[in-house]
Amino acid sequence: MDAGPVRTYLGVPLYRPKVAFFEFSSCEGCQLQLLNNESALLDFLALVEVVNFREAMKEKADDYEIAFVEGSITRSDEVERLKDIRSKAKILVALGSCACFGGVNQLKNRFSLDWVKKEVYGNSPVETEPVRPLEDVVKVDLKIFGCPVKKEEVERIVTNIAIGKAVVHPKYPICTECKANENICLFDLGEPCLGPITRGGCDSWCPNNRFGCWGCRGPAEDANVEQMKKIMKEYGFSEDTILDRLECFGGFSAFADALRKSGEKNRGTSA
Amino acid sequence: MSAERRIDLDNKLKFTDIISEAPQKQHRKSDLSTFEYTYKAEITNIHRLTEMENLYRIQIIDTEERRQFIFQPGQFLMLELPGIGEAPFSISSSPARHGDVELCIRKAGNLTNFLSRVGRGTHVGIRGPFGTSFPMEKMHGQNILLIAGGLGLAPLRAAISYAQDNRSRFNSVDIIYGAKDPSQLLFTYQYEMWRADDIGLSIIVDKPDLLWKGPVGLVTKILEQMFSERGETFFKSTYAIVCGPPVMFKFVCNMLNQKDIPMQKMFVSLERRMHCGMGKCCRCNVGSTYTCLNGPVFDYWTVMNLKEAI
Amino acid sequence: MIFRVFDKEELKRLFDIMVSGNKVVGPVEIARDRNGKPLFAFNEVDSFNDMKLDYTTTKIPAKRYFLPFKEDLATFNVDVDGWQKKVDYNINEPFIFFGLHACDINALNKLDKVLMGSVYPMPYYAAKRKNMFIVGIDCTPQPYCFCRSMGTDTALHGFDMFITDIGERYFVEILSATAYNFLKGIRTAEPIEADHIHYMKVASEKNKKFTAHVDTTDLTKILDMEFQSDVWKQWGEKCLACGSCSKVCPTCYCYGVEETVDINLRGAKKTKMLYSCNLIDFAQVAGGHNFRPERHVRLKYRYYHKHRGFVEAYEESLCVGCGRCGEACLANITVPEVIASVRGEEN
Amino acid sequence: MKVDCNINIHHLARVEGHGNIRIKIHDGELQEAKWEVVETPRFFEAILVGKKWDNAPWICGRICGICSIGHTLASIRAVENAFGITPTSQTQKLRLLLKHMETLQSHILHLYFLSAPDFLNAGSVFPLIKSHPDIVIKAAGIKKLANDMCDCIGGRRMHPTRPVVGGFTMLPDKKELIKFRERLQDVINGLLFTAELFRTFNIPDFVRETEFVSLKGDENYPFIGGGLISTDGVAKKEQEYKQMTNEYIVSQSTSKWSRLSRRSFAVGALARINNNFEFLHPAAREVSLSFGLKPLNHNPYMNNIAQLVECVHVVNESLGLIEELLDSEWTEPRQEVVPQKGTGVGAVEVPRGILYHCYEFDEAGHIVKCDCVIPTSQNHANIQHDLEELAVRYASEGMKDRNIGLLAEMLVRSYDPCISCSVH
Numbered sequence A: 001m002d003a004g005p006v007r008t009y010l011g012v013p014l015y016r017p018k019v020a021f022f023e024f025s026s027c028e029g030c031q032l033q034l035l036n037n038e039s040a041l042l043d044f045l046a047l048v049e050v051v052n053f054r055e056a057m058k059e060k061a062d063d064y065e066i067a068f069v070e071g072s073i074t075r076s077d078e079v080e081r082l083k084d085i086r087s088k089a090k091i092l093v094a095l096g097s098c099a100c101f102g103g104v105n106q107l108k109n110r111f112s113l114d115w116v117k118k119e120v121y122g123n124s125p126v127e128t129e130p131v132r133p134l135e136d137v138v139k140v141d142l143k144i145f146g147c148p149v150k151k152e153e154v155e156r157i158v159t160n161i162a163i164g165k166a167v168v169h170p171k172y173p174i175c176t177e178c179k180a181n182e183n184i185c186l187f188d189l190g191e192p193c194l195g196p197i198t199r200g201g202c203d204s205w206c207p208n209n210r211f212g213c214w215g216c217r218g219p220a221e222d223a224n225v226e227q228m229k230k231i232m233k234e235y236g237f238s239e240d241t242i243l244d245r246l247e248c249f250g251g252f253s254a255f256a257d258a259l260r261k262s263g264e265k266n267r268g269t270s271a
Numbered sequence B: 001m002s003a004e005r006r007i008d009l010d011n012k013l014k015f016t017d018i019i020s021e022a023p024q025k026q027h028r029k030s031d032l033s034t035f036e037y038t039y040k041a042e043i044t045n046i047h048r049l050t051e052m053e054n055l056y057r058i059q060i061i062d063t064e065e066r067r068q069f070i071f072q073p074g075q076f077l078m079l080e081l082p083g084i085g086e087a088p089f090s091i092s093s094s095p096a097r098h099g100d101v102e103l104c105i106r107k108a109g110n111l112t113n114f115l116s117r118v119g120r121g122t123h124v125g126i127r128g129p130f131g132t133s134f135p136m137e138k139m140h141g142q143n144i145l146l147i148a149g150g151l152g153l154a155p156l157r158a159a160i161s162y163a164q165d166n167r168s169r170f171n172s173v174d175i176i177y178g179a180k181d182p183s184q185l186l187f188t189y190q191y192e193m194w195r196a197d198d199i200g201l202s203i204i205v206d207k208p209d210l211l212w213k214g215p216v217g218l219v220t221k222i223l224e225q226m227f228s229e230r231g232e233t234f235f236k237s238t239y240a241i242v243c244g245p246p247v248m249f250k251f252v253c254n255m256l257n258q259k260d261i262p263m264q265k266m267f268v269s270l271e272r273r274m275h276c277g278m279g280k281c282c283r284c285n286v287g288s289t290y291t292c293l294n295g296p297v298f299d300y301w302t303v304m305n306l307k308e309a310i
Numbered sequence C: 001m002i003f004r005v006f007d008k009e010e011l012k013r014l015f016d017i018m019v020s021g022n023k024v025v026g027p028v029e030i031a032r033d034r035n036g037k038p039l040f041a042f043n044e045v046d047s048f049n050d051m052k053l054d055y056t057t058t059k060i061p062a063k064r065y066f067l068p069f070k071e072d073l074a075t076f077n078v079d080v081d082g083w084q085k086k087v088d089y090n091i092n093e094p095f096i097f098f099g100l101h102a103c104d105i106n107a108l109n110k111l112d113k114v115l116m117g118s119v120y121p122m123p124y125y126a127a128k129r130k131n132m133f134i135v136g137i138d139c140t141p142q143p144y145c146f147c148r149s150m151g152t153d154t155a156l157h158g159f160d161m162f163i164t165d166i167g168e169r170y171f172v173e174i175l176s177a178t179a180y181n182f183l184k185g186i187r188t189a190e191p192i193e194a195d196h197i198h199y200m201k202v203a204s205e206k207n208k209k210f211t212a213h214v215d216t217t218d219l220t221k222i223l224d225m226e227f228q229s230d231v232w233k234q235w236g237e238k239c240l241a242c243g244s245c246s247k248v249c250p251t252c253y254c255y256g257v258e259e260t261v262d263i264n265l266r267g268a269k270k271t272k273m274l275y276s277c278n279l280i281d282f283a284q285v286a287g288g289h290n291f292r293p294e295r296h297v298r299l300k301y302r303y304y305h306k307h308r309g310f311v312e313a314y315e316e317s318l319c320v321g322c323g324r325c326g327e328a329c330l331a332n333i334t335v336p337e338v339i340a341s342v343r344g345e346e347n
Numbered sequence D: 001m002k003v004d005c006n007i008n009i010h011h012l013a014r015v016e017g018h019g020n021i022r023i024k025i026h027d028g029e030l031q032e033a034k035w036e037v038v039e040t041p042r043f044f045e046a047i048l049v050g051k052k053w054d055n056a057p058w059i060c061g062r063i064c065g066i067c068s069i070g071h072t073l074a075s076i077r078a079v080e081n082a083f084g085i086t087p088t089s090q091t092q093k094l095r096l097l098l099k100h101m102e103t104l105q106s107h108i109l110h111l112y113f114l115s116a117p118d119f120l121n122a123g124s125v126f127p128l129i130k131s132h133p134d135i136v137i138k139a140a141g142i143k144k145l146a147n148d149m150c151d152c153i154g155g156r157r158m159h160p161t162r163p164v165v166g167g168f169t170m171l172p173d174k175k176e177l178i179k180f181r182e183r184l185q186d187v188i189n190g191l192l193f194t195a196e197l198f199r200t201f202n203i204p205d206f207v208r209e210t211e212f213v214s215l216k217g218d219e220n221y222p223f224i225g226g227g228l229i230s231t232d233g234v235a236k237k238e239q240e241y242k243q244m245t246n247e248y249i250v251s252q253s254t255s256k257w258s259r260l261s262r263r264s265f266a267v268g269a270l271a272r273i274n275n276n277f278e279f280l281h282p283a284a285r286e287v288s289l290s291f292g293l294k295p296l297n298h299n300p301y302m303n304n305i306a307q308l309v310e311c312v313h314v315v316n317e318s319l320g321l322i323e324e325l326l327d328s329e330w331t332e333p334r335q336e337v338v339p340q341k342g343t344g345v346g347a348v349e350v351p352r353g354i355l356y357h358c359y360e361f362d363e364a365g366h367i368v369k370c371d372c373v374i375p376t377s378q379n380h381a382n383i384q385h386d387l388e389e390l391a392v393r394y395a396s397e398g399m400k401d402r403n404i405g406l407l408a409e410m411l412v413r414s415y416d417p418c419i420s421c422s423v424h
């Protein structure tokens, strides 16, 4: 795609960065969210120059400034490929929960690798490593949370990058947005929800649909997880349910690990 | 739908009228249309002061509006760049110049960084002026002591300009100015002019560089000196204006208080996040006091009584 | 004030007259909670039977019709030559609010003081508030209601008419000419002595039903004295800092502003979003300094603003005792308990 | 006669996931023709062990970003079958409607964004934005409608939030459905435009005898649950899916492979049409016939056309479903779920073919064993065998490597493989 005339905003010339998209172990859904972005796709392409997007295009170039990287790291060849991307990119963006926290993939880490391999591939050899988020391997400059990422948020972030505005994530939890959306609180309906401790920004996507939050965006700033656990218990949710939510996407892994350790029931190793 | 059943707006206001009038309306307090009314202004000059601070000269485009824009030293305005942000800035120039103001702005975030990238001729939006001011008139016939730390010199400069413009109305006028290091000193080109206008100026830096010949330390050090140089009676007829980080003005004010300057004769300027400038958004509240309405200039007695002020 | 009475079946006729030419918002049941109890909200209604006039407090207050959670303060057209700012106060067509409780009307009266009564009135609010015709209705105190302690269990103004069920008939207080005209459409009568007696009986019955109380005696002073008290820390430990209390509070009005550039760079928006002083970055300033970094300090701040600061400025508290915040709080932090603990009345 | 050919395509573009194509012919002898799947496995089947039943649809939907709705529905069906829950007819209709919209959006994505560039000589859809804006705008319009409708019924277009075991957390507003009914009418025109566009494309004429597996329709063109059938005459029940899939492990692929009556079989739109042609909506059947597509068709490239035909089918059927939903009173969105010990299978036709989820539960409703068989895994072996034959055939006709490479790529893309999904 050609660059077109230099654009300006309030007289300030804008930089049209070359961007590339890459994926590691993931469902590729976060990238797809961009293609799902029918109405703003053209504007999006005017802001950035896409030079590499395997899911959508055949052309590829190694000359890029911003790398959007989706997926978690689960194999040694991925480590190498990621380091290579890091060395070429000025800004490396972790796109989605897998890249930020390991995503659902990291649930694998509850088990021994041997057991996992055997359960799925029997005795055939297969290579795999414990699941890691990108930042465990390389430096990550910016994270875009969510499973999947929200296209409005990606749009806003890309616009901000183009005009040189800082990307600031909400520090407050989902509840703040949920209440503004006038939802019925799921706790009133007897459903669990991690809204009080999960970082806002998705505009309470799940609770808007009467579906409790699973914490895909990781903890809000200064999240009161201890109190949350107490509340869940008071509402009659089992430790299993609390753990299921906390461990699902990896954002709360430190809390989930602690909870798993404290619980007598060690579901992971019993299998 | 029968006409008589519709709600008759009887004594209720019809707001459509106000909106259509809004753009022509001059800025009047207590008028509904002033809330989001911005003066369109142009950046006519940008002067780089240091690595971090620029001085922007901003002129309201409409001459009539410019004439009507009257402010007092210590007041601030809200400066807006569409889509980038809006933030409060103290007016840093002489009140005599009405709607042709200077703002000394430090790069601190979105708006201020973007401002450092725009060029002359850029249009900005201005709301204001807002807030309380240094009661300059009350100080007539007295000594004034202007103490600034770092960026605190920005709001102080409006008071200094006032003192320059009205030098004969004050007894002695002294500035004590402290900065981290010599490279961060603001308005260096004006120091001689101030001195020429019979304004005492002492500058102190915390971390000197090789060329620095002046005193080294904190503003309190100069203040100590001043205490020993000037007699007790000097402080009896002195007003102080202190601008700078909270830790600094807390120390300075307490020292001045020991020299028996009453707390009501010391003025400080507080800084909080602000969105409206009009006492609505509550972001600037200290306790229940609005920094934008009841401040930003407070006498030190009030500040002492505000919980969480410092 | 003009009083009338009318028969029960006339209420529906009154509603029909109103709805035939106007948009009407009223209380409706939106779901049942996990214990089977109904949950209510204010929604647009077209038929009398859709409303539940015996509703208990709605989870979300009426505030959203006057002070939306999110509202564009201005939009901009941006092009190479510069920009134009467009301001729209988002005035609704006038509409009728049918069945607001006294506490919620009082909440609007309090908001009026800040948002309309001060030096800079807020046109976005005023436009909506002034264009709203309000029909108040009496209520039954719930276990969490402490409006009586806050002096907001009856509304003296801020509505057009207020309807009280006095047994066989409705008793109506009329405050506006428009209301008077509406009532001409149905059969009403001058109240007789018996009606007044019934009215007073209903009122005193209602008073007996309050179970939650807040002792407001000398509260401003006590709050000042207990500023450093450790009880705040205990509440801070429980607090989730989610801001739900402020969002559901009919009188919380603090907001944040965000400016965004459209993805096509041809426009921009200045959007206001109701914020909460309990959220972590409420008091953060440029440079990153946070004046209230701890949960308990922020929680305390909310109580200071409502029960001390506002009293100082307006001689009344900014709480109407509706109990919504306590009901919405998952950590069970309720106003009566917090105030009691600050007064040292707990345990 | 051309005797040598050497093709090496690393990380094939415009498919979901990572796969390589390698073809080597020396002296007229096929040395190697390989469809390699190098995607990293994520071990979903192991991940789920020990999890409570309500995790299954939520986590399993994340096997794939493109067909997450299909995965969610298959997973829900498996859990419901294990617990003996029969969804209400309202739930069934809404699920089918949701499914249809996913099919529509996925097929359109494939047809326009992944497949069409091949026929229009472009590397991606991006240059088409300039050269063929009308096409891109049409495609985006259809996709947007489908996605918007998924948002409305499923909560969101990807990793849906409303469909749960027992029904839905929330029902759409009927007023919304009325609006969608209108927009769907417009889409019919868009699809006719698409048909005209594809008529101008030169679909390679390559035929290889293949067995096709899909759900079996009874009265309707099948999408959710029911019997299993193959064009070679095999018929099985849903819970006997393992006898249909016969998964085995191969070294060239981290995805498992499948076989039935022959060395390999195919699933997907073409398989569904080959097995259930008579149940297609008449309008869809008409489009199909206009392309000369009728059972049994053995040209894998025709899967593109089969997808187009299905688009016409789902749009027409959705209009009917909306009508039925609008005519009925909404009932409770969700049934109560009581977990019980047992095993359940859910077979669902997702855009790329038949998908199976199977879970075994303990008394408390915790997953003991989990198995997911993905359509693309079932196709891998068939892709491999198609490639072998294609390479030999075209090499012997003297075609240039570059062109064989392109045809090979197009072949793989025709299957619309969802590779990360197949590896899961």
Ligand SMILES: Cc1cc2nc3c(=O)[nH]c(=O)nc-3n(C[C@H](O)[C@H](O)[C@H](O)COP(=O)(O)OP(=O)(O)OC[C@H]3O[C@@H](n4cnc5c(N)ncnc54)[C@H](O)[C@@H]3O)c2cc1C
Pocket (backbone or CB within 6 Å): A168, B076, B085, B086, B087, B088, B089, B090, B091, B103, B104, B105, B106, B107, B108, B109, B110, B111, B112, B113, B151, B154, B155, B270, B271, B272, B273, B274, B296, C281, C284, C285, C286, C287, C288
């Ligand atoms: C009365 C008054 C007078 C002032 N006078 C002057 C003056 O004369 N000169 C001057 O330079 N400054 C002055 N200031 C300070 C000035 O207002 C701030 O520097 C300005 O608001 C910065 O705006 P910004 O958009 O550049 O920064 P922002 O982008 O708002 O960022 C400021 C800080 O807040 C943080 N932040 C940004 N967005 C968020 C968010 N959404 N959530 C949480 N944290 C966030 C950032 O980390 C950053 O550190 C004054 C302030 C007041 C109140």
Ligand code: SF4
Pocket (backbone or CB within 6 Å): A174, A175, A176, A178, A179, A183, A184, A185, A186, A187, A193, A194, A195, A196, A204, A207, A212, A213, C244
């Ligand atoms: S549903 Fe969840 S996010 Fe919403 S208010 Fe309740 S706990 Fe918070």
Ligand code: SF4
Pocket (backbone or CB within 6 Å): A146, A147, A174, A198, A199, A202, A204, A205, A206, A207, A212, A213, A214, A215, A216, A217, A218
């Ligand atoms: S509500 Fe929770 S789980 Fe849902 S998208 Fe937002 S953060 Fe993720």
Ligand code: SF4
Pocket (backbone or CB within 6 Å): C245, C248, C249, C250, C251, C252, C306, C318, C319, C320, C321, C322, C323, C324, C325, C326, C335
């Ligand atoms: S503080 Fe709580 S009780 Fe008081 S008005 Fe607000 S929500 Fe109601």
